[in-house]
Amino acid sequence: MASTAASVSWSCSSWLHSRHLGKHNGETTRVSDRSSVMVIVAQKKAKKTRKIILKEDVVDLGKKGQLLDVKAGFYRNYLFPMGKAQIVTPVLLKEMRMEEERIEAEKKRVKEEAQQLALIFETVGAFKVKRKGGKGKLIFGSVTAQDLVDIIKAQLQREVDKRIVSLPEIRETGEYIAELKLHPEVTARLVPDLTLCWDMWQRQIGSPQKGDRMTRQGYDKVCITSKVTRAL
Structure with a gap:
């Protein structure tokens, strides 16, 4: 026990001697003190994000089908519970690419x-x-857009929505251009042929007298077709 105490006492005195004072050739000298400095750099915790796809429009965030990176907490606490988004997975990305290709192919076909x-x-x-022709x-x-639609159906057996037909007001003979917006990038322009018909009163003897009844059988229909034109 005495030996252990002596050892501890010697170690402590030796440490104090080397840290503070040293004797050399009878003179007291200062022992340099070299201490190590440890620098600790605190790094900010990386924010966790999730790559998601919106299942519907979200105000101030994005449109349906848009891919976004959002905070994990925002997705977990709001987007996912409300059914507004889902996590993007490799399988989902593949399905999205296939759907985009299908949509592009359909757009090309329609055009x-x-x-x-x-x-x-x-x-x-x-x-x-x-x-029926009038004066001059x-x-x-x-002639209306519906008239043109009916004629196209009769001649070509094609259904055309009258809402895509742009036609100026036609109340007299002349050349008019009708536009059919078949596609955002395709417009057909055509000029209708206006055929005028007059109902001519005919009698075998004399001219019409006051009080005569004009019946359907008393008319001959005379038609004149304007200059033949075609789509531009």
């Missing part, structure tokens, strides 16, 4: 069909519209 229909309009010739160049009634 090609519109181009083919426009070509038909350009080569079919005349779209004849019959109207005037006609009775007018």
Whole structure:
């Protein structure tokens, strides 16, 4: 026990001696003190994010189908419980690419069909519209988009929505251009042929007298077709 105490006492005195004072040749000298300095750098905790796809429009965030990186907590506490988004996985990315390719192929098909229909309009010739003629160049009634749609259906057996037909007001003879917006990038332009018809009163003897009844059998229909034009 005495030996252990002596050893500890010697170690402590030796440490104090080497740290503070040293004697050399009878003189007291200062022992240099070299201490190590440890630098600790605190790094900020990386924010966790999630790559998600929106399942519907979210105000101030994005549109349906948009890929975004959002905070994990925002996804966990709001987007996911509300059914507004889902995590993007490799399988989902593959499905999205396939869907995009399908949509692009469908867009291409629709555009090609519109181009083919426009070509038909350009080569079919005349779209004849019959109207009863009035005085001079005037006609009775007018020619409407619905009239043109009906004529296209009768001549080509094609259904065309009248909402895509742009037609100026036609109330007299002349050249008019109708536009059919078949596709955002395809517009067909055509000129309707206006056929005027007059009902001519005919009697075998003399001229019409006051009080005579004009019956359907008393008319001959005379029609004149304007200059034949075709789609531009």
